[in-house]
Amino acid sequence: MANHRLLELLTIDGSARRGSLHTAHGAVQTPAFMPVGTSASVKALRSDDLDAIGAEIILGNTYHLYLRPGTEVIKQCGGLAKFNGWNKPTLTDSGGFQVFSLRDISRITDDGVEFQSHHDGSRHLFTPEKVMQIQHDIGANIIMAFDQCVPFPAAHDLAEVGVHRTFRWAKRCLDEHTRLAGADNYRIDLFGIVQGSIYKDLRSQSAEQIVGLDFPGNAIGGLSVGESKAEMEDMLAHTIQFLPGDKPRYLMGVGYPEDLLMAVSYGVDMFDCVLPTRNARTGNVFTSEGQIVYRNAEYAADERPLDPNCDCMVCRRYSRAYIRHLYNQREITGMVLATYHNSYFFQHLMRNIRQAIAEKRFDAFRRAFLSRYVIYERAISPAESMANKLNQHNHRKNRHRPENEF
């Protein structure tokens, strides 16, 4: 594994880095935002849309894909990237986040997690070995270790149990992954995941344990699950010091544009989040001046595009009035247009971030972006935040915050 270099670093600007991930299905420029295709589909988008907006890698979820359509179907159809008509790099999350969130229907032992399908109540057992087997069958280029995510907030004791179990499972994942790799048709890279809730001592311990296993990439899990933005930044700043700079660093489940800018400034290379797709479907889009709730009555006859400063296909062709109308009629096309714009917005932001790093002006870019972009306070409870991450299409109660957080 030591001979393989997944990440090629191209520019360093402060702690921010620009690079390129080299996978069997092609290269991915970093920092990268990875659209989430839970069930082998980035909701409301097609592969040609993802190409058009400049996405280079998309996610799938092990838990969802294992249940439907089932691992065997995806394997028979040539693996995830071929199955979903994408044919470019993919990453699968291990499903740990999902099965631990099924709190009422999960039984957790050191062996693994027993859970019931949210589709039909059928019983299943995920062990670290099983999750590796599933992910190798699904065949993404990057797969994730099976970790224990503790709820937020978690007592130190519980978080510590999670850190230790995550380490034991990471070793089992690595063994099974190594055993399976010989039969793969192309290289599959396994990333480790650091846990530890919001406790610095546990984050240090977890990071040292995971990094010690020498995965080709390292992820930070268990953030953006309900803690404050200050806590998230604090944990990220603390944890990332332990993660080797010559390997990709992936901050899981993050986040808002301001979060991406913050995390890039500490040297994060990869992100994923359902925000652009889920918010679009609930009437909310990102613009260069902040989020707007496009379903609101004030836009009923607004002929401006969603974002007057955006050059995406949607903003060049459609008005707020039209997209609001489609939202109110629950027209599928409305979901498509809003999702396209939001996803473009995130990819465009990442392109600009990469360009700024290439020109060693990332800090100035971040300041300029945030001087125009009004941040909304997200007054949501941790439970809501977990639920949102589970993709349960909740409308968010965003509240305008007049002062700029930055």
Next chain:
Amino acid sequence: MANHRLLELLTIDGSARRGSLHTAHGAVQTPAFMPVGTSASVKALRSDDLDAIGAEIILGNTYHLYLRPGTEVIKQCGGLAKFNGWNKPTLTDSGGFQVFSLRDISRITDDGVEFQSHHDGSRHLFTPEKVMQIQHDIGANIIMAFDQCVPFPAAHDLAEVGVHRTFRWAKRCLDEHTRLAGADNYRIDLFGIVQGSIYKDLRSQSAEQIVGLDFPGNAIGGLSVGESKAEMEDMLAHTIQFLPGDKPRYLMGVGYPEDLLMAVSYGVDMFDCVLPTRNARTGNVFTSEGQIVYRNAEYAADERPLDPNCDCMVCRRYSRAYIRHLYNQREITGMVLATYHNSYFFQHLMRNIRQAIAEKRFDAFRRAFLSRYVIYERAISPAESMANKLNQHNHRKNRHRPENEF
């Protein structure tokens, strides 16, 4: 009105005709199949998709658009074609079919139809004059007279009442249309509609009355509402003799590929139907060999495209297995892909029809198409058929019919 020639005829092949409609928003090659965009959106498609599949004119519905987003919004946004980001020719149906189908909540007098919104129960009155005003505000290139559609089956007496009222209303529509035309920013053409259920004497009478008003185009309404295919063909063959050949002839709400081929052979120029879009959303696609219910288990690992003989974007990139999976997960993208393919299939059929007419080999083309295409019998009741036309996403119970109808 006599100086304006909407239809330019290019080729006659038997009774089949190829031509071009010249509208203020551009030309439309005929015979044309017009995708239905009831609420200003062809469900699950975008304007750039409609461009890509070769559609040249799309429909909107007066009843739906009047209620939501409201006539005023569309007028303020520059008319239907601008509002929906299409910017090409459009046609609005008068809403007659819709308000007469709201049987429990409509009160019909000679003045017009009083009905309650299916959204909020609010009361509204459609008179011929009102419907003309609404359609001029919506601003499609072609608008339709407000006619009385009788249910199927209808007694001769009731059908006769409908024919007479349709004629009286057609005259009122024409007067109001003429009055309004002076204030339009571009030319809007009003079509008359022939009714008469399945009674030849009433069809003759209605056709003579409507044609006598010298509309720039004539439509045949009240077919494909539950009568047999033989009855439909019989009524079409009888009625079309009365419709002048130098003006476009529009067969409303039709239909299946075999129906389009049949009707073109009698000289029909324009069609619309929700079949390609609605069937796609209920798990059913059209292929060169007939319809397939792609949601069926037999396609779970089928790596073939929806139609192996199709060269559309969807068939070039995605498998039946994938689209079936998306259908089962109720993924929006599944609706999008199936709708795209079906809509392409219909536009591609019309392109081939026009090419065949241009080369004076339409009959041979029709025979060749039907020799490969297996027709399914549609064992549905008239009430179901009416309901389907109202876009109520019913799953159809198609039953395989071994012999070819042709």
